[in-house]
Amino acid sequence: xxxxxxxxxxxxxxxxxxxxxxxxxxxxxxxxxxxxxxxxxxxxxxxxxxxxxxxxxxxxxxxxxxxxxxxxxxxxxxxxxxxxxxxxxxxxxxxxxxxxxxxxxxxxxxxxxxxxxxxxxxxxxxxxxxxxxxxxxxxxxxxxxxxxxxxxxxxxxxxxxxxxxxxxxxxxxxxxxxxxxxxxxxxxxxxxxxxxxxxxxxxxxxxxxxxxxxxxxxxxxxxxxxxxxxxxxxxxxxxxxxxxxxxxxxxxxxxxxxxxxxxxxxxxxxxxxxxxxxxxxxxxxxxxxxxxxxxxxxxxxxxxxxxxxxxxxxxxxxxxxxxxxxxxxxxxxxxxxxxxxxxxxxxxxxxxxxxxxxxxxxxxxxxxxxxxxxxxxxxxxxxxxxxxxxxxxxxxxxxxxxxxxxxxxxxxxxxxxxxxxxxxxxxxxxxxxxxxxxxxxxxxxxxxxxxxxxxxxxxxxxxxxxxxxxxxxxxxxxxxxxxxxxxxxxxxxxxxxxxxxxxxxxxxxxxxxxxxxxxxxxxxxxxxxxxxxxxxxxxxxxxxxxxxxxxxxxxxxxxxxxxxxxxxxxxxxxxxxxxxxxxxxxxxxxxxxxxxxxxxxxxxxxxxxxxxxxxxxxxxxxxxxxxxxxxxxxxxxxxxxxxxxxxxxxxxxxxxxxxxxxxxxxxx
Numbered sequence: 001x002x003x004x005x006x007x008x009x010x011x012x013x014x015x016x017x018x019x020x021x022x023x024x025x026x027x028x029x030x031x032x033x034x035x036x037x038x039x040x041x042x043x044x045x046x047x048x049x050x051x052x053x054x055x056x057x058x059x060x061x062x063x064x065x066x067x068x069x070x071x072x073x074x075x076x077x078x079x080x081x082x083x084x085x086x087x088x089x090x091x092x093x094x095x096x097x098x099x100x101x102x103x104x105x106x107x108x109x110x111x112x113x114x115x116x117x118x119x120x121x122x123x124x125x126x127x128x129x130x131x132x133x134x135x136x137x138x139x140x141x142x143x144x145x146x147x148x149x150x151x152x153x154x155x156x157x158x159x160x161x162x163x164x165x166x167x168x169x170x171x172x173x174x175x176x177x178x179x180x181x182x183x184x185x186x187x188x189x190x191x192x193x194x195x196x197x198x199x200x201x202x203x204x205x206x207x208x209x210x211x212x213x214x215x216x217x218x219x220x221x222x223x224x225x226x227x228x229x230x231x232x233x234x235x236x237x238x239x240x241x242x243x244x245x246x247x248x249x250x251x252x253x254x255x256x257x258x259x260x261x262x263x264x265x266x267x268x269x270x271x272x273x274x275x276x277x278x279x280x281x282x283x284x285x286x287x288x289x290x291x292x293x294x295x296x297x298x299x300x301x302x303x304x305x306x307x308x309x310x311x312x313x314x315x316x317x318x319x320x321x322x323x324x325x326x327x328x329x330x331x332x333x334x335x336x337x338x339x340x341x342x343x344x345x346x347x348x349x350x351x352x353x354x355x356x357x358x359x360x361x362x363x364x365x366x367x368x369x370x371x372x373x374x375x376x377x378x379x380x381x382x383x384x385x386x387x388x389x390x391x392x393x394x395x396x397x398x399x400x401x402x403x404x405x406x407x408x409x410x411x412x413x414x415x416x417x418x419x420x421x422x423x424x425x426x427x428x429x430x431x432x433x434x435x436x437x438x439x440x441x442x443x444x445x446x447x448x449x450x451x452x453x454x455x456x457x458x459x460x461x462x463x464x465x466x467x468x469x470x471x472x473x474x475x476x477x478x479x480x481x482x483x484x485x486x487x488x489x490x491x492x493x494x495x496x497x498x499x500x501x502x503x504x505x506x507x508x509x510x511x512x513x514x515x516x517x518x519x520x521x522x523x524x525x526x527x528x529x530x531x532x533x534x535x536x537x538x539x540x541x542x543x544x545x546x547x548x549x550x551x552x553x554x555x556x557x558x559x560x561x562x563x564x565x566x567x568x569x570x571x572x573x574x575x576x577x578x579x580x581x582x583x584x585x586x587x588x589x590x591x592x593x594x595x596x597x598x599x600x601x602x603x604x605x606x607x608x609x610x611x612x613x614x615x616x617x618x619x620x621x622x623x624x625x626x627x628x629x630x631x632x633x634x635x636x637x638x639x640x641x642x643x644x645x646x647x648x649x650x651x652x653x654x655x656x657x658x659x660x661x662x663x664x665x666x667x668x
Contacts, residue, residue, distance in 0.1 A: 069142040071150025093117040205301030206242040213453035247313035249295035260284040264323040288474040307337035349417035423566035503599040513576035550577040
């Protein structure tokens with residue numbers, strides 16, 4: 001809870017207001033010591049702030065208005081008819097609305113501009129007044145440097161003078177208590193409300209904001225609330241009103257999670273590399289194999305409690321639907337938080353992040369190049385657990401690395417990051433499994449070590465715009481381009497009709513790779529299950545070739561197939577070894593269960609048809625809004641494909657709105 005010095009009892013009305021020119025200077029004194037202080041600007045109005053009374057809420061906004069250089073008035077009030085008790089009010093800029101036309105001979109000139117700046121306050125629990133809506137932007141110039149006091153400000157001076165018994169300098173001394181609940185919860189409109197649901201973090205750590213950072217972040221959220229109705233954000237504040245954690249997700253991110261909720265990566269690169277902004281990103285993979293943002297946050301401290309708060313905030317934003325697989329960096333506090341918030345999810349470490357640290361951790365050791373080669377062979381080249389265990393033990397023994405703490409930790413955690421232990425987990429292509437594969441952070445190129453909060457907010461929209469444009473172009477290419485066939489294999493033709501262009505190209509490399517496989521032979525039969533060995537010549541270091549043996553299980557009655565390389569679980573499409581066995585058995589088309597719809601050109605439309613609103617709680621506005629937005633987004637994307645599509649979409653939307661109006665008129 002923080003206390004802000006404001007004026008004494010306000011005098012206000014709900015009628016017209018006229019500007020009053022006053023050349024006057026105020027001096028503020030400490031309420032308790034009487035010592036003169038420099039003016040301290042009160043905090044900006046924020047959704048969720050609470051006050052002990054209506055008057056204190058008015059005082060707060062009036063003082064803020066004076067500091068910014070505009071006047072206020074009560075433009076609307078709502079009363080309970082029986083008790084005549086005010087339960088809601090709108091405090092607006094004095095330039096809000098327009099005056100009624102006067103029939104006088106010399107009417108006053110119009111001074112209002114229809115300004116939208118305002119706050120809406122509401123009585124909650126019959127005790128406190130809460131800010132439930134905020135608009136900070138004006139449509140006219142405001143400046144605190146202008147020596148002008150509006151009617152509401154003049155009343156502050158008069159009230160303060162009246163309260164002073166002796167001719168001492170006018171002093172603003174009234175103190176109001178400004179209550180901030182620890183957690184904000186967004187309602188179905190995307191606006192944030194203070195509410196229960198996430199336990200507050202009991203720690204003194206908070207975000208280190210520089211001058212202008214807080215206003216930049218807050219102004220961005222206000223703008224998003226107006227332009228992006230399904231925008232969601234949560235603040236975590238301590239008792240002194242200091243910001244500890246922030247989470248937010250826009251409408252596209254929330255809709256994208258509905259489609260791509262199978263595997264989610266939590267990117268903490270900025271935390272691990274000690275960037276100025278403690279950014280944490282939730283990232284998924286779309287139908288083009290592109291990373292898609294599923295939410296963002298700023299973390300005030302790398303502790304279990306803070307990670308738990310932000311994970312619960314993200315889960316609340318996504319309507320309590322957890323992902324199946326979560327990928328993170330090798331961060332112990334985050335690991336503990338993931339286990340607490342997502343107990344049923346498969347949690348894995350990202351192998352790429354770990355292998356990127358090899359030069360830093362092992363570069364100074366004798367025989368580093370040989371150690372690196374053996375480590376890569378154990379991690380990337382092992383097809384069986386026993387094979388990995390042997391390779392790892394040989395490396396440790398040969399180079400006397402038994403006392404290396406980092407390697408010991410990696411071995412202890414091997415089931416969380418070594419591919420050979422993760423073959424039963426579906427990763428949707430989000431982890432690299434080959435030495436030459438890499439990853440890019442979602443905001444790579446937009447964030448560097450010294451990027452400030454303000455800079456990031458400025459670049460955030462640009463980054464998302466470019467990502468969305470890239471996805472739209474991929475949609476266009478996938479639907480309108482004819483794919484080049486590189487083989488005569490029927491598998492290639494079959495998949496070209498379904499997959500997006502990028503995923504088709506990745507699968508196409510597997511079809512081409514069939515020709516590097518040879519000597520497919522049957523080695524065992526157990527009822528309908530046949531075991532095959534497929535040999536493949538693979539490149540090793542120095543462009544040398546070696547032959548590797550891949551075991552493939554094929555179930556003849558259901559045409560089920562599984563390769564020991566487990567590419568299908570890692571990437572979401574069949575490998576060259578499995579394709580070879582299907583071809584060997586005369587199968588001309590890939591079974592449909594191995595052609596995942598998440599990679600199809602029309603995935604979003606198909607998803608909506610297959611996942612209708614049967615499970616949606618229509619009485620919950622938040623669920624209904626989220627589902628309608630998800631359904632409408634593919635229509636918008638389809639409508640933007642061409643002029644013809646645009647005209648059809650616009651016409652249908654107009655007809656739909658007319659139906660809504662007709663229904664509304666029937667109830668009048």
